[in-house]
Amino acid sequence: MSESDHATAPFHRLDTPVHDIPLIGRRRADLLLRLDIRTVADLIKHLPHRYERHLGRSAIAQLPFDQIATARGLVTHSRWVPGRQFRMGQRGQTGRFQAQLRDDTGVLDLVFFNAAWLRDKLHPGTEISVTGKVVRYNDGRQMVNPQLQVHNQPDDTPEPPSPPASPASSAAPDPLDAADRYRPVYPATEDLPSVQIERLIAHLLPAALPLIEDHFDPAFRQSRNLPELRQAYAMLHDPADEDQVLLARRRLAYDELLQLQLAFAAKRKHTRTELRAPALRWSDAIDAHIRQRFPFELTSDQRHVTLELARDLQQTIPMNRLLQGDVGSGKTVVALYAMLMAVAAGKQACLLAPTELLAEQHHASISRMLAGSTVRIGLLTGSITGPPRTALLHRIDTGQIDLVIGTHAILTQSVQFADLAVSIVDEQHRFGVVQRATIKSKAGDARTVPHTLVMTATPIPRTLSLTIFGDLDVSLISHLPPGRQPIVTRVVESDKSVEVYNWVAQRIAAGEQAYIVVPAIDENDPAIKAVTSHIKQLEAGPLQGKRIAGLHGKLKTITRERIMDRFHRGEIDVLVATTVIEVGVDVPNASIMVVEHAERFGLAQLHQLRGRVGRGSRKSYCVFIADPSTDDAQARMKAIAATTDGFAIAEADWAIRGMGEMLGLRQSGLPPFKVADLTQHMDLLQLARRDAQEIIEADPKLSDPSHDLLRKRLLKTYGQAIGLADVA
Ligand code: ADP
Ligand code: MG
Numbered sequence: 001m002s003e004s005d006h007a008t009a010p011f012h013r014l015d016t017p018v019h020d021i022p023l024i025g026r027r028r029a030d031l032l033l034r035l036d037i038r039t040v041a042d043l044i045k046h047l048p049h050r051y052e053r054h055l056g057r058s059a060i061a062q063l064p065f066d067q068i069a070t071a072r073g074l075v076t077h078s079r080w081v082p083g084r085q086f087r088m089g090q091r092g093q094t095g096r097f098q099a100q101l102r103d104d105t106g107v108l109d110l111v112f113f114n115a116a117w118l119r120d121k122l123h124p125g126t127e128i129s130v131t132g133k134v135v136r137y138n139d140g141r142q143m144v145n146p147q148l149q150v151h152n153q154p155d156d157t158p159e160p161p162s163p164p165a166s167p168a169s170s171a172a173p174d175p176l177d178a179a180d181r182y183r184p185v186y187p188a189t190e191d192l193p194s195v196q197i198e199r200l201i202a203h204l205l206p207a208a209l210p211l212i213e214d215h216f217d218p219a220f221r222q223s224r225n226l227p228e229l230r231q232a233y234a235m236l237h238d239p240a241d242e243d244q245v246l247l248a249r250r251r252l253a254y255d256e257l258l259q260l261q262l263a264f265a266a267k268r269k270h271t272r273t274e275l276r277a278p279a280l281r282w283s284d285a286i287d288a289h290i291r292q293r294f295p296f297e298l299t300s301d302q303r304h305v306t307l308e309l310a311r312d313l314q315q316t317i318p319m320n321r322l323l324q325g326d327v328g329s330g331k332t333v334v335a336l337y338a339m340l341m342a343v344a345a346g347k348q349a350c351l352l353a354p355t356e357l358l359a360e361q362h363h364a365s366i367s368r369m370l371a372g373s374t375v376r377i378g379l380l381t382g383s384i385t386g387p388p389r390t391a392l393l394h395r396i397d398t399g400q401i402d403l404v405i406g407t408h409a410i411l412t413q414s415v416q417f418a419d420l421a422v423s424i425v426d427e428q429h430r431f432g433v434v435q436r437a438t439i440k441s442k443a444g445d446a447r448t449v450p451h452t453l454v455m456t457a458t459p460i461p462r463t464l465s466l467t468i469f470g471d472l473d474v475s476l477i478s479h480l481p482p483g484r485q486p487i488v489t490r491v492v493e494s495d496k497s498v499e500v501y502n503w504v505a506q507r508i509a510a511g512e513q514a515y516i517v518v519p520a521i522d523e524n525d526p527a528i529k530a531v532t533s534h535i536k537q538l539e540a541g542p543l544q545g546k547r548i549a550g551l552h553g554k555l556k557t558i559t560r561e562r563i564m565d566r567f568h569r570g571e572i573d574v575l576v577a578t579t580v581i582e583v584g585v586d587v588p589n590a591s592i593m594v595v596e597h598a599e600r601f602g603l604a605q606l607h608q609l610r611g612r613v614g615r616g617s618r619k620s621y622c623v624f625i626a627d628p629s630t631d632d633a634q635a636r637m638k639a640i641a642a643t644t645d646g647f648a649i650a651e652a653d654w655a656i657r658g659m660g661e662m663l664g665l666r667q668s669g670l671p672p673f674k675v676a677d678l679t680q681h682m683d684l685l686q687l688a689r690r691d692a693q694e695i696i697e698a699d700p701k702l703s704d705p706s707h708d709l710l711r712k713r714l715l716k717t718y719g720q721a722i723g724l725a726d727v728a
Contacts, residue, residue, distance in 0.1 A: 009207040014041040031192040048184030061105035063134045072129040073103035109142040127151040215709040226251045253676035261692035263718040268471035277318035278421045280345040290340045301477040306337045319451035325477030326646035327611025335424045343402045347421035350404040356381045363405045380406035383557040419443035420450045428454040487614040491624045491641045501542035514592035516576045521552045529596040551577040588616030598624035599633040603653040606640045
């Protein structure tokens, strides 16, 4: 690189495509694309995922043990040692590539596992640098899988085409040569290793930093002890020490959290001030009339929530409420209460479930509770097609159906309600946090929306749920209905399964019913239990003569309904099912749950599955058959055996999996946090929430010129994800 290249900035805007920067070169720009890096800004936002203390370059004889350092020299020997089990068709080859590196002072052993491609690259005579941890080996020094940089080939084969001003060229200061640094390690690919990204960023950062504008003024930053944005990026890419990294990450984490909270606050403000919902009337008579339909007294928790709902539904401010309650806590009747308030007002309600099976179950149980009443109920799932579907849609459209129970996917598309007042989403965690149904109703104008209740069994600490579900009010059912007996849980290894099934046979003989959950419907691998094959085995063996049926998502609706109905009436003893039964299925008489290959399921899933039993007054048992081989799986088995308390499970799950995943943030359709980590940044989250509320209260649409940059960035991040575009 020449002096003049340094003098004139290689770009003047952060949105300059990496392809337009000669310094990067076409080949590397293509490689950057694979990391989703299109522009200079993307490159600057490509953050190290860890750092290594690096001692700089050293003569081989002086390389310190057990530290990361760099050595440069000539390859002397090299050879490929194939692995023993060479499997055909496998991509790449197993084995190891061994080489020796020599400089004036000594010899370093190099081992690269499964790196057959090095055969064409590292010949004796090649000059290379390697960076890695130095370990003692046969009285010598060794590096295993070090980072590698090839300087020249012995036979003068030109390097793959790279631009003349390549930062990898020797004239440029090479970060590898710097002594005793805290070095960034970037997410990388095989063709574009972290060192190369490090060099690129080191070269472009000086020109990029002055272009980074902060959306906060200095006073705001200072009062919150946050560094300036460009300073944060400088510290993340080239930190002096660990404290700088933490400080810089705090800044970016705050930005992410504030954006989400701003989005929630703006949306909430918009809903409350610009939209309205039908106000539903309510009286003691209506209340009594609804409750008389329920086959039991409401618990005090349930009663409390129905009163909260009744209060909301009488308003024209659209209800936006989250109902949290552990598996089996009795959320369904509470939802039904709200739906029946809509019906009492001559309007419609709908209930959305994440699976067809659950929609069918809700339809069946609600139909039972409302038998003999005038309420008209429709079931709408993807399996209902053709003329019946058309007829049903027509009846919904013309108000001839009061309650629609269905799957979520269907209702987002073509359904039009005559006069929808209440919309309920069951098992919200299965849909993700923020995704909400968009349901059309003809009544009122474009600003009229139904009241919404979302229900979830994922127990989240209250402070956290307030912040995560920022735009929702939260209701809670914390106690189970009376008369429940604790579920007895056992975790056993698969060599005990004969005993387990003999015991199941005895319980069935005593009049109980069982679920057996397996991970697959059909399976070629005989080591994996699947519905069809497992039924055959059980029928031929321990459960001979018992009435067994299979249940899974591929069955026709009518078949599935018949099976569930017969199971309900006790005409089937054992249901061998996939995880379709995971959510919502409610058969109080079933008191035995056996889960095969339990190590394959997540903790929340195991808790949900176990929640299928223990719903009646009978003592219930849950047996997890598992051969956990990983630490994670063992931790899950331990946690599920230790408690039936959903909160404790959630906390363990949080510890094992991380918060974002547990809350379904991944599948929520929201852009994921890159830096914020709720296990670490809880204080920032609270701060961001308060700040966001204050900002939106003062400037609901962020239309003040001082908020220009903030608004632009917010729209870019969340505009599509939560429909903010309608708001601002
Ligand atoms: P979940 O919260 O998991 O959706 P459900 O609504 O399916 O729970 O209720 C679980 C079981 O508890 C059902 O069989 C339901 O009939 C029963 N149930 C709910 N509320 C009560 C109550 N107040 N008294 C007795 N049983 C109840
Ligand atoms: Mg439920």
